[in-house]
Amino acid sequence: MPIANIIPGQPVLSWILVLLCATLVLYFIRQSAHQLLDNLTQLLVQNLRLLSKALLNLSKQMAVRNRDVLFEHGQQQAERALERQFIRLSNLVEKDLSRYPSMQRDIEQNITSMEDKLLLTSQVPAPLPEWTEAVESISKLKDTTKNDAVVGKLLQAIYEAFHKQQNEVMNVYRADIAKSHNQLKGAMSHWRRLHHKITEVGQSWHLLIQQASKMDHQVEHFENLVKGTDKAENLLKASSTTQFFISMIVMVIAGFGAFVNYNLIALPMSELMPATSQVAGYNVADIGAAVIIMLEITVGLFFMESIGITRLFPVIHFMEDKKRMIWAWVCMIFLLALCGVEAGLAFMRESMVADKALLTSFLVGGEQAVTQASQQEHSNIPMIGQMMLGFVLPLILMFVAIPFESVIHTGRHVLGNVLVQLCILLSTLLRTLSLLIKQLNHSLKNVYDILCFAPIWIEHLIESRPKTKGHKSIKNTDGDEAQNKHIKTEPKLLDDASLDERAES
Amino acid sequence: MKYKIKTLIFVCVISTLAACTEQKPTTGLYLLLDTSGTYTKELKKAQQIIHYYLANLEPGDSFAVARIDSGSFSEKDIIAKVTFDHRPSRANEQKRIFAQSIQHFIETVKSSAYTDINGGLLQASEYLTETQVSRKVVMIFSDLLEELPKGFKRDFDLPLTDFEVVALNVTKLSSDNRDPKLYMKRLDYWQKRIELSGATWRVINDLEREDALIL
Numbered sequence: 137m138p139i140a141n142i143i144p145g146q147p148v149l150s151w152i153l154v155l156l157c158a159t160l161v162l163y164f165i166r167q168s169a170h171q172l173l174d175n176l177t178q179l180l181v182q183n184l185r186l187l188s189k190a191l192l193n194l195s196k197q198m199a200v201r202n203r204d205v206l207f208e209h210g211q212q213q214a215e216r217a218l219e220r221q222f223i224r225l226s227n228l229v230e231k232d233l234s235r236y237p238s239m240q241r242d243i244e245q246n247i248t249s250m251e252d253k254l255l256l257t258s259q260v261p262a263p264l265p266e267w268t269e270a271v272e273s274i275s276k277l278k279d280t281t282k283n284d285a286v287v288g289k290l291l292q293a294i295y296e297a298f299h300k301q302q303n304e305v306m307n308v309y310r311a312d313i314a315k316s317h318n319q320l321k322g323a324m325s326h327w328r329r330l331h332h333k334i335t336e337v338g339q340s341w342h343l344l345i346q347q348a349s350k351m352d353h354q355v356e357h358f359e360n361l362v363k364g365t366d367k368a369e370n371l372l373k374a375s376s377t378t379q380f381f382i383s384m385i386v387m388v389i390a391g392f393g394a395f396v397n398y399n400l401i402a403l404p405m406s407e408l409m410p411a412t413s414q415v416a417g418y419n420v421a422d423i424g425a426a427v428i429i430m431l432e433i434t435v436g437l438f439f440m441e442s443i444g445i446t447r448l449f450p451v452i453h454f455m456e457d458k459k460r461m462i463w464a465w466v467c468m469i470f471l472l473a474l475c476g477v478e479a480g481l482a483f484m485r486e487s488m489v490a491d492k493a494l495l496t497s498f499l500v501g502g503e504q505a506v507t508q509a510s511q512q513e514h515s516n517i518p519m520i521g522q523m524m525l526g527f528v529l530p531l532i533l534m535f536v537a538i539p540f541e542s543v544i545h546t547g548r549h550v551l552g553n554v555l556v557q558l559c560i561l562l563s564t565l566l567r568t569l570s571l572l573i574k575q576l577n578h579s580l581k582n583v584y585d586i587l588c589f590a591p592i593w594i595e596h597l598i599e600s601r602p603k604t605k606g607h608k609s610i611k612n613t614d615g616d617e618a619q620n621k622h623i624k625t626e627p628k629l630l631d632d633a634s635l636d637e638r639a640e641s
Numbered sequence: 642m643k644y645k646i647k648t649l650i651f652v653c654v655i656s657t658l659a660a661c662t663e664q665k666p667t668t669g670l671y672l673l674l675d676t677s678g679t680y681t682k683e684l685k686k687a688q689q690i691i692h693y694y695l696a697n698l699e700p701g702d703s704f705a706v707a708r709i710d711s712g713s714f715s716e717k718d719i720i721a722k723v724t725f726d727h728r729p730s731r732a733n734e735q736k737r738i739f740a741q742s743i744q745h746f747i748e749t750v751k752s753s754a755y756t757d758i759n760g761g762l763l764q765a766s767e768y769l770t771e772t773q774v775s776r777k778v779v780m781i782f783s784d785l786l787e788e789l790p791k792g793f794k795r796d797f798d799l800p801l802t803d804f805e806v807v808a809l810n811v812t813k814l815s816s817d818n819r820d821p822k823l824y825m826k827r828l829d830y831w832q833k834r835i836e837l838s839g840a841t842w843r844v845i846n847d848l849e850r851e852d853a854l855i856l
Contacts, residue, residue: 403729406700406727406728406729407728407729407730410727411665411699411700411701411727411728411729412664412665412667412700412701412727413662413663413664413665414662414663414664414665415662415663419665420662488729488730491730491733492729492733495696495733495736495737496696498737498740499692499693499695499696499736499740500692502744
């Protein structure tokens with residue numbers, strides 16, 4: 137029956153009656169409706185908060201794990217750096233120490249030579265003049281006129297002899313001095329050599345000191361890592377993220393290289409593998425070409441591992457040096473063989489393209505066109521270029537092992553961080569959603585009250601009417617009861633501690 | 642025990658790979674050439690079409706060219722047939738030989754008195770079913786005017802389910818010019834007959850349109 141015909145012929149009255157009834161119904165079930173809304177809100181809000189807490193806890197655990205991984209990787213890197221520094225130092229010391237015996241011998245020889253020279257140059261004191269005794273004897277003669285002439289003669293003779301001898305001594309002395317100078321000149325070369333050797337030793341020590349200070353720095357860094365300081369963590373984080381992105385860029389470039397390589401060998405592979413077979417919708421020949429490229433990259437990885445550039449496979453890394461070198465040679469031989477295969481395939485590709493072009497000429501222009509095409513001069517440069525590319529590209533792709541290792545090591549941390557951030561974001565969103573639902577609940581209750589505002593307003597008027605004391609006390613008691621009831625029925629939201637417990641569980 | 646498990650895993654992997662390996666979808670093309678009356682003059686165009694398809698068909702595909710003459714339901718009417726080798730170089734060689742056969746046929750062809758299109762279609766159906774190709778295409782290079790010798794019965798249903806039938810270069814006869822209804826009626830007859838047999842029907846008269854010729 138239509139609502140307008142509840143009171144026949146009175147649609148307006150019918151509508152008013154229906155609205156009144158509806159308002160009354162809403163008023164009478166108000167408490168229950170509010171309760172229902174509160175319960176639903178509680179259900180949703182608590183679950184959302186629980187989920188949010190769980191995500192937050194997960195993010196914390198992941199952050200701790202990420203930190204551990206980061207430090208572990210950092211320690212590995214630091215160990216490698218320290219090891220490298222030790223090797224350098226060892227090489228330096230070995231190189232210098234091996235030279236020290238000969239250097240020492242050389243220095244000693246130089247010193248001996250210089251001592252000899254100095255000994256030779258030591259000054260020989262001039263011989264005492266023999267005539268001093270004669271002068272003394274003359275001085276003892278009595279001072280007489282008789283003796284004067286004799287003394288004069290004697291003194292004259294002594295004077296002449298003295299002058300003669302002095303000249304001779306001077307000449308000898310000068311000759312000796314000149315000889316000494318020559319000896320000292322000869323010692324200069326020894327002195328220079330000695331100086332040069334000592335400078336060399338000084339330089340070696342300077343290098344050693346530099347290396348030692350570098351090692352000090354590395355050890356300090358390593359200690360920080362072992363202690364797990366914030367500074368070390370920040371450094372590692374920055375370094376790890378940068379490394380990841382750089383490696384990714386290099387990997388993308390290598391991917392393009394692999395794509396070029398693939399296109400180079402995909403066509404000729406159809407000659408070697410059945411072109412009519414497919415696996416998962418892809419031609420077997422195309423898959424074969426991709427497999428060859430992957431094999432090249434794998435062999436390249438093994439080679440880089442065996443020569444100690446990367447450390448992806450502990451089995452190879454911990455091999456004996458001799459075995460590792462054999463392994464490296466084997467890898468290199470395989471890689472060169474694959475390079476040769478690729479060069480051959482590139483050659484075959486060019487032949488196939490030429491054959492296809494000839495066929496097209498034949499189909500379009502007949503035998504005449506084929507003859508004309510074959511008479512034209514062809515350049516071999518594209519073929520040589522393709523063959524060179526086919527040979528070189530696998531060798532270049534081999535170096536992808538370095539960024540690959542970097543991506544593997546740093547990717548774990550970077551992706552872990554992204555996941556942590558996602559968890560935090562999701563947790564925040566869930567929290568916000570729970571708050572929104574709470575507010576929505578309040579709004580819905582208010583809207584509900586607006587729909588049945590008339591009875592509530594009347595109730596309010598009755599409640600606020602002045603009453604007798606006795607009545608008042610009764611009313612107050614009722615009001616308290618109602619309040620108590622409201623408190624009892626108000627859904628109790630779980631506190632954060634209990635939510636934490638649940639989330640952890 | 643470990644050896645057995647390894648062997649089992651190896652066998653499983655190989656079996657899975659073998660199970661994943663499938664045959665690439667191949668195309669079978671059967672071209673019927675009308676050699677009746679004055680239509681032999683149009684065969685140069687047909688040769689171009691054959692060359693076009695020779696250039697485009699891939700290893701593993703099948704191609705046959707047959708003539709429509711007085712009695713076309715015969716292997717003798719197949720001028721050249723080939724299933725291309727899976728090696729492209731060998732396939733190219735086969736294409737050259739095929740093109741030479743067609744060239745020889747066109748140079749030496751003689752007009753036939755009658756046109757047995759239904760016989761040719763039946764032969765095409767038989768050949769393409771035998772080759773077990775994934776896609777079967779029959780092309781009829783003809784004016785579609787069938788004229789049968791006395792005693793020939795062609796009132797059977799054609800077994801052309803999942804076939805694609807393409808009529809190429811359906812020329813208008815002088816009688817069609819006088820009464821175009823005849824031409825339309827002829828086309829309509831063939832369309833109904835082909836579609837009733839479970840195949841799809843197409844007409845390509847403009848052979849310059851490469852997009853229409855693409856398989």
